[in-house]
Amino acid sequence: MSGFAIGMVFLLFFWTGKRTQCTWMPEARVINDIGKKSIRLSPEVRELLKSEQLDTLSIQLILKYGNVDFSKSNTDTIPCNFYHISGREDLKNTALWVRNCDRFARVEKVITTTD
Numbered sequence: 585m586s587g588f589a590i591g592m593v594f595l596l597f598f599w600t601g602k603r604t605q606c607t608w609m610p611e612a613r614v615i616n617d618i619g620k621k622s623i624r625l626s627p628e629v630r631e632l633l634k635s636e637q638l639d640t641l642s643i644q645l646i647l648k649y650g651n652v653d654f655s656k657s658n659t660d661t662i663p664c665n666f667y668h669i670s671g672r673e674d675l676k677n678t679a680l681w682v683r684n685c686d687r688f689a690r691v692e693k694v695i696t697t698t699d
Contacts, residue, residue, distance in 0.1 A: 591677075608655070610652075610654070611651065613650045613655075613666065614652050614667055614684070615647070615648065615649075615650065615652065615669075618647055618667075618682060618684055618689045619628065619647065619648060620688070621684075621685075621687065621688050622687075622688045622689075622690045623643075623688070623689055623691065623693050624688050624689070624690040624691070625643075625690070626690060626691060626692045626693065628692075628693060628694075629643075629691050629692070629693070629694055632658075632694055638678075638694055642671070642675055642678060643680065643691060643694075645671065645675060646669055646670070646671040646675055646678060646679075646680050647669065647680070647689075648689075649671075649672055649673065650669040650670055650671055650675075650680070651669065651670050651671075651672060651681075652667055652668070652669050653668045653669070653679075656668035663685060663686065664683045664684060664685040664686075664690075665683075665684045666679060666681060666682070666683055666684075666692070667681075667682045667684055668680075668681060668682075669682055677696055677697050677698065678693040678694065678695070678696050678697075679692075679696075679697075680692075680693070680694055681693040681695070
């Protein structure tokens, strides 16, 4: 029991304040991979930004905290995979089509639905 307590103190001491993540699940791995790359926007998405129908913060939040729908994604394309990433909570009616390449990720399309 004392070894367990010492181990917990050790973990709390070293992981407190650090950005520790567990990316074992496929969804977390995709989100983490996209987050490491430079983000590009398609002309269609740029037009939505110009017309103020969408803002860059919404795109960033979806890319960081979104849900990857693998049934709608196409992960067999070469050299870039396509992922359907939907927003959570306030952005649950917004989804992105993202092309994930080796050096960059490109937001190809924004899909909005109404409930």
